[in-house]
Structure formats: structure tokens, C-alpha cells
Amino acid sequence: MKKLAWLWILASLVLVLSACGEKSKEDVVSALEKKLEQMNGYKAKATMTLKTGQEPQKYNIDVWHKKKDYYRVLLNNAQEKQESQIILRNEEGVFVLTPALNKSFKFQSEWPRNSSQPYLYGSLVMDVKKDKEAKFTSEEDYYVFETKTNYQNSKNLPTQEIYFSKKDLTPVMVKVMDQERNPLVEVNFSSFELNPQFSDDAFTTEKNMSSGVLGVPVMAQEDQPKPFTVLYPQSSIGNAELEAKKEVDLANGKRVIMTFKGDKSYTLIQESLSAVPASATVPVEVSGEPVNLGYTMGAWSNSTLEWSHNGMNFYLASDQLTKEEMIHIAQSVQGTAVK
Numbered sequence: 001m002k003k004l005a006w007l008w009i010l011a012s013l014v015l016v017l018s019a020c021g022e023k024s025k026e027d028v029v030s031a032l033e034k035k036l037e038q039m040n041g042y043k044a045k046a047t048m049t050l051k052t053g054q055e056p057q058k059y060n061i062d063v064w065h066k067k068k069d070y071y072r073v074l075l076n077n078a079q080e081k082q083e084s085q086i087i088l089r090n091e092e093g094v095f096v097l098t099p100a101l102n103k104s105f106k107f108q109s110e111w112p113r114n115s116s117q118p119y120l121y122g123s124l125v126m127d128v129k130k131d132k133e134a135k136f137t138s139e140e141d142y143y144v145f146e147t148k149t150n151y152q153n154s155k156n157l158p159t160q161e162i163y164f165s166k167k168d169l170t171p172v173m174v175k176v177m178d179q180e181r182n183p184l185v186e187v188n189f190s191s192f193e194l195n196p197q198f199s200d201d202a203f204t205t206e207k208n209m210s211s212g213v214l215g216v217p218v219m220a221q222e223d224q225p226k227p228f229t230v231l232y233p234q235s236s237i238g239n240a241e242l243e244a245k246k247e248v249d250l251a252n253g254k255r256v257i258m259t260f261k262g263d264k265s266y267t268l269i270q271e272s273l274s275a276v277p278a279s280a281t282v283p284v285e286v287s288g289e290p291v292n293l294g295y296t297m298g299a300w301s302n303s304t305l306e307w308s309h310n311g312m313n314f315y316l317a318s319d320q321l322t323k324e325e326m327i328h329i330a331q332s333v334q335g336t337a338v339k
Contacts, residue, residue: 025136028143028164032125035169041066043193044171046119047078049186050294052331057295061119061187064196070203071112073119077295077310085308087111087290087297090203096290096297098308099209105299105306107290115292116150116160118174118187124162141166149176151292156328157184170194185294228254228272231312235332237325238264264325266318268333272311291323293331305330 023031044063049056062074073087086097089111096105117123127147128134135146142163149160156178163173170192176185201207232242240262248255255271288301298307298314305316305326314333316326 022138023143025134028136028169029128032164032169033129036122036125039067040195041070041198042121043191043196044119044121044189045191046187046189048075048119049188051182051184051186052294059295063119064198064202065120065122066198066203071120072203072208075296085296086208088203088205088208090205092205094290095205096299097205097208100311101308101313102209103308103313104205104209105288105290105297107288107299109290111290118160118176118185121171121192124171124174127160128162138166142172143169151176155179228256230256230270231333232258233260233268233329233332235328236262237321237329238262240265264318264320266316266321266326266329268329269315269317271313271315291327291330293327295331298330300326 042063042065044061046061046063048059048061050059058078060076060078064070064072069089071087071089074084075087076084084099086095086099088095088097092106094107094109094111096107098104112120112123113126116127127150128145130150131147134148137144143166145162145164147160147162149157151157157176158179159177159181161173161175161177161183162171164170165172171189173189174185174187175183177183240260242258243261244257244259246257248257250271253272255269258268258270260266260268288299288306291298291300291305293307296307296309298305300306300323303317303319303321303326307314307330314330316330318326321329
């Protein structure tokens with residue numbers, strides 16, 4: 001009897017210690033949801049490293065969010081001197097702004113709710129909540145979730161690991177992995193400020209298209225033409241090969257038209273404008289659906305995909321490629337130019 005009594009006491013102590021110890025997966029998910037619901041907004045800084053091309057690309061990311069649907073995401077390549085890009089959501093819609101080119105894509109879109117966003121806190125929490133089979137581990141300083149992703153090319157990036165701080169449940173790191181569990185996208189948060197104050201015009205297109213937001217002039221020096229380096233797709237779909245290449249001189253730049261022929265043919269246009277007048281204030285609006293190319297955002301509409309990167313405009317057109325195949329080709333154009 002004494003032995004049974006001691007066993008009962010020991011079992012009780014184990015239960016008590018367990019209750020006072022680590023939180024369960026359900027406890028943490030509930031706490032994340034509560035934190036997201038109670039916050040009025042946040043400012044976050046992070047770096048994003050992409051390993052989807054021949055060379056890793058590193059981006060600095062500055063995120064502003066104001067409850068409920070105001071977002072401003074500033075992306076800048078940390079290794080190249082190129083224009084910054086802003087993903088903006090306000091009461092007018094969703095925009096992808098490239099102030100240096102005086103260019104704006106405008107969408108009627110559910111972004112960011114329609115796909116995973118590794119640098120947005122709400123998106124990470126929702127991915128954790130939606131995946132009932134998510135794996136959960138508790139480390140010394142972090143809660144770690146492994147969840148399914150909801151990307152436009154989720155077949156290539158099916159899973160992600162999300163690290164939340166045990167101290168305040170803010171995001172610390174995100175690793176997005178391929179089918180072999182190689183991390184191809186990694187986001188590291190360096191700061192996370194809860195409930196900050198925003199100016200009344202912080203999320204307006206006018207404010208964000210102005211040079212004052214970025215701290216750099218809007219390509220005002222028209223006498224400095226941008227070097228033109230022809231980029232080629234590094235991935236082949238449908239055995240398509242370059243059949244023709246045509247160069248056209250423009251009044252303020254250059255255009256290269258490349259035709260690829262194969263089982264699935266397509267045309268890729270690359271265009272460089274030497275400068276955009278600093279006095280130009282009205283952005284060009286492009287209708288379509290926003291697509292995340294990893295290194296930049298683009299617009300897809302009617303079998304065409306358009307994007308800007310490093311001071312260049314790109315247009316991909318095909319009536320034979322699927323949307324996913326066009327995204328795959330566009331993602332590979334960031335590779336090293338073929339001589």
C-alpha cells in the first residue's frame with residue numbers, strides 16, 4: 001500500500017510540474033491569435049535571403065502595419081544599388097510602387113490574405129492556425145512551428161519553419177523549404193515594435209511615391225544613362241530555346257525583344273529607360289493580379305506577366321504557358337546574364 005501511495009504522489013507531482021512547465025501547442029496558438037487580435041499595428045525590420053537563383057540574393061525589408069487592412073512593405077536589395085519597391089495596401093486597393101521609375105501597379109486584390117507572406121506577422125499566425133497538422137517544438141528561447149505554405153508556387157516551397165520568441169511571441173525567423181527540406185527563403189527579424197504611431201499619410205500612395213519616403217531622389221539626373229545588361233531565363237520550360245533577338249533604340253533607353261520557340265513558346269521583352277523626369281508625379285496604373293516573384297512583385301493579366309527590377313522593365317507573354325510556368329520563368333530571369 002505504501003508503495004502504491006508513493007507512486008500516486010509521484011504521478012501527481014509530475015502532473016503538477018507539467019502544468020507549470022512548457023506550454024502546449026494549443027496554448028501557444030491561442031496566445032498568438034490573442035496577441036494578433038489585441039495589437040493595433042506594428043513596425044518590423046527584417047532581412048530576407050533568397051536561394052532560388054544561381055547566387056543568393058539578400059533584401060532589407062521594412063514592414064508597417066496598421067489595423068485592420070493597412071500595410072506598407074518596403075523592399076530593397078542589400079547587395080545592389082537599385083530602386084526600392086513598396087507593396088502598399090490602403091482603402092483604395094493594393095499597389096506595388098516603384099518610385100524611382102515613377103511606376104505603380106494597382107490591383108483589386110485580397111493581398112495579403114490570399115497567400116503566405118513570410119515577413120508579415122498576421123500571415124505567419126494564420127498559417128499556424130490553419131494547419132491542424134503543424135508540427136510544434138519548444139526550444140530554449142523559441143516556439144517553433146513547421147506548417148504547410150500557401151504560395152502561388154507552393155509545389156516548390158511546400159513547408160516552412162516559423163520561430164516565435166518565447167518572451168513576447170514576436171517573429172524571430174522564418175525558413176521556407178523545398179521538397180527536400182532545403183531552406184530556399186530565409187527571413188530574419190531584427191526588430192519588432194508593437195502599437196507604433198503612424199502619420200495620417202503614412203499609407204497613402206502620394207506619400208510613398210515621393211522621394212522623401214525613400215530618402216533618395218527619383219532618378220532626377222537624366223544625363224546618367226543606366227547600363228544595359230541583357231538577362232536571359234535560367235530555366236527552360238517546354239524545351240523552349242532562343243530563336244530570335246531584336247534590339248530597338250528608344251528615345252531615352254533601349255528595348256530587347258527575345259522570342260523563345262519550343263513545345264511552349266513565349267516572348268520576353270526587356271526595357272531600360274535612362275531616366276524618368278523628376279517632375280512626373282502621376283504613376284502609371286496597371287491592372288491585373290499581383291504575383292510574388294521572390295525578388296520583386298509583378299502583375300499578371302491576360303497571359304502576360306510584367307515586372308520591374310533593378311531599373312529595368314520586363315514583359316513576358318505567352319498563350320501556351322500556364323500562370324505558374326510564367327512565374328517560374330520570370331523568377332529565373334534574375335540570374336546571371338548569358339554572354
